[in-house]
Amino acid sequence: MLDRRQKILEAAVRVIARSGVRGLRVEKIAAEAGISTSLIYYHFTNRAGLLEKTLEFVSDRAAAYTGEAAAEAADPRAELELLLLGELQDIQAVRENSTAWGELRASAVFTPELREPLAAATRTWVDEVAEVIRRVGGVEAGAAAERLTGLVEGLSERWLSGSMEPDRARELLRGAIALELDRVGA
Numbered sequence: 001m002l003d004r005r006q007k008i009l010e011a012a013v014r015v016i017a018r019s020g021v022r023g024l025r026v027e028k029i030a031a032e033a034g035i036s037t038s039l040i041y042y043h044f045t046n047r048a049g050l051l052e053k054t055l056e057f058v059s060d061r062a063a064a065y066t067g068e069a070a071a072e073a074a075d076p077r078a079e080l081e082l083l084l085l086g087e088l089q090d091i092q093a094v095r096e097n098s099t100a101w102g103e104l105r106a107s108a109v110f111t112p113e114l115r116e117p118l119a120a121a122t123r124t125w126v127d128e129v130a131e132v133i134r135r136v137g138g139v140e141a142g143a144a145a146e147r148l149t150g151l152v153e154g155l156s157e158r159w160l161s162g163s164m165e166p167d168r169a170r171e172l173l174r175g176a177i178a179l180e181l182d183r184v185g186a
Contacts, residue, residue: 005043008033009057012050017099021051021107021114052117055104058097059121062086063128065093076135081177083132087152088159088173090166098156105153125149136181144180151176 011033016024026047030037044050066086073079087098108114130145138144155173158164 004035004039006057008035008040008043008050009054012054013058013061013096013100016054016103017096020103021111024051026050048113051104051111051114054100055114055117055121058100058104059124061093062097062101062125065089065097070132076132077181080129080132080136080181081174083129084148084152084173084177085170087156088166088170095160099160102153102157102160122149133181138181140183144183148173148176148180 008029011029012024015028015032019028024047026037026040029050030040033040040050044053066083069086070079070083073082087094104114105118108118126142126145126149129149130141133141133144152173155164155169159166159169
């Protein structure tokens, strides 16, 4: 059986993905997880604590499913492609994660307590991508990583909203990776 805390976080991701952050009610998460609201407050103290831990959970889950694919790459260039394309997989966990990430990011505009945790999670992701670009031989790895991760977020939103086919999003991302690696001298 799943740890209760993890069960709550998985429910929070599903609820945020479906309903957004602004309309998020702890009662909805409790119902989704099949537990009492008091148990959520026991584990997370308040709504802000729950949101912060949900953001961490989304980041950790994304790192797991993108990292698994990238770990099997033959070289750093293939690793970079697999790492970024992992965010465009047409599977339930990726759809939920990406949708929840977009909702959390959009809500940070109106929820100041989300800004720093979101910025930290984004920095971690950019740093991981930059490290792979450095191993490919990229000189301006940080800027390239920021551009590529920003593009992934935008392509993900278009794909998830139905305004772009997943294959087209992956094709555009592959092209951008090639251009960025050429640009940074890799």
